[in-house]
Every structure is written in C-alpha cells, then in structure tokens.
Amino acid sequence: MMQLISIFVIAIGLSMDAFSLAILYGTLNFNRRKTILLSFFVGVFHFFMPLFGNLLGIMLLSILPVTTNIVVGIIFFVISTQMFLSIFKDEEIIDLKGILAIIFFAFTVSIDSFSVGIGLNAICNKKIIAVTIFSVISSIFTFMGLSIGSKLTEKFGKVSTIIGIIVLFVMSFFYLFFYNG
DSSP states (O other), X not given: OHHHHHHHHHHHHHHXXXXXXXXXXXXXXXXXXXXXXXXXXXXXXXXXXXXXXXXHHHHHHHHSOSOHHHHHHHHHHXXXXXXXXXXXXXXXXXXXXXXXXXXHHHHHTTHHHHHHHHTHHHHOSOHHHHHHHHHHHHHHHHHHHHHHGGGSOHHHHHHHHHHHHHHHHHHHHIIIIIOOO
C-alpha cells in the first residue's frame, strides 16, 4: 500500500510540470482534438521514459557501489532543483501546429520521468503498474491544464510547479534519510 501511495505522489509531482505548461498553452484555446492528442502524447512519454530510465538505472547500479534509495533520493533532489530553477525562466510558447511540435512538447515535459525511471526499482517492484499510473496521471493533468488554461493566470501555473517541486524535494529526503528498502 505504501508503494502505491508513493507511486501516486511521484506521479503527481512529475505531472505538475506538464500541468503548468499546459495551463500556459491552454490560453491558446486549442480545439478538443488537439487537447486530447497533446494529453495522449504526454501520457505516452510518461509511460516509456521511466522504462528507458529504468534500463539505464539497472546498468548504472550494477556498476556503482550505492544503494538504490540513495540514487532515487539524489534523482528526486536534482529534478526538484531543476524545476525550481525553471521557475525563474520565462516560458516560451512553441507553436504546436504540427505533430512533431506536439511530440517535442510531450518529450520535454517528460524528461524528468526518465530520471525517476533510473531509480524505479527502489520505488516499487511492479514497474508496469507504476509507469501506467505515471502515464494516466500526466495525461489527466495535461488535459486539465489545457482545458482550464484560458480561465487561469500564468501565476497559477507557477504555483503548480512549486507544488511539484515541494513533493519531489520531500520525496528526495524521504529516500535519502528514512527509506530502508
């Protein structure tokens, strides 16, 4: 049960970046088809990126003499730090007219899930369930952000990013200092 709660908390933290950018892009008033397509691709990338990261993590952990909880803690700390630094950058709106632009957007908001995948073995033993939850939650958050973006301010997008930062930062300390595997 604790693993499932951790998976959901991590999924929400990972989805906040997509959510905040989706709010920004939602102000462009995409049609329903594009909203669904963009949400779908974000979900697809949040499914496969952790799996690719996990393959890399397995290789790294076979070489490095550290425990997986230390790796996961460091990864969460790095992701939360990167998200924190991104708050101070002005977001550039990329024109999402073509499928390649949509795929690029989905890829960029999913990079952090690759990093989480590196330590996925320490988080849970059911990777497919975990990445499915990451995928579904990120799709939902992206869809919600796009759907309500025209009604919300850019400031709220920053607030959601801050929430994601806090979640991942707390999780990093949990894995670094309290988790015993």
